[in-house]
Amino acid sequence: MMLVFALxxxxxxxxxxxxAMERHQETLFGALLSAAASRVLRxxxxxxxxxxxxxxxxxxxWALGLVWYSGCxxxxxGIVYGLLIVFAKRMSAR
Structure with a gap:
């Protein structure tokens, strides 16, 4: 069960x-967040x-846990990267 929580x-x-990255802040929010907000997100x-x-x-x-963590x-x-691509495409279509 702990492995599912890790994922x-x-x-x-x-x-x-x-x-927390400026490039994605502009894409997602249309503006930059404050430095403090970026630091909190990071x-x-x-x-x-x-x-x-x-x-x-x-x-x-340690042996299998590190392998599992690498996969997670x-x-x-990959999921976040894919969602960022989809969101950017939808925002540019508007």
Whole structure:
């Protein structure tokens, strides 16, 4: 069960990291966020990734946990990247 939580944490973690980038802020919000808001998003994203790592290692041990974590981060980043592409295409179509 902890492994599923690790996977579920990776998607919002990468979403926070993406929203902390100026390029994605302009795409998503139409304006830049404050430096403090970007810092909070960046800290939240990295914290969630560390918690996901802890959950994966606690669930499977260091050997398989790191492999599982690598898969979770790849899948989470891919999902966020795909959603950013879809959102940018929809915003440019308007």
């Amino acid at each position: 579920m944490l990776c998607v919002p973690a990468f979403a926070c990291l993406a929203m 800290c939240a994203g990295w914290s969630a990734l560390f918690v996901a790592l802890w959950l994966a290692v606690a669930g499977k041990g 981060t790849s899948l989470g980043a």
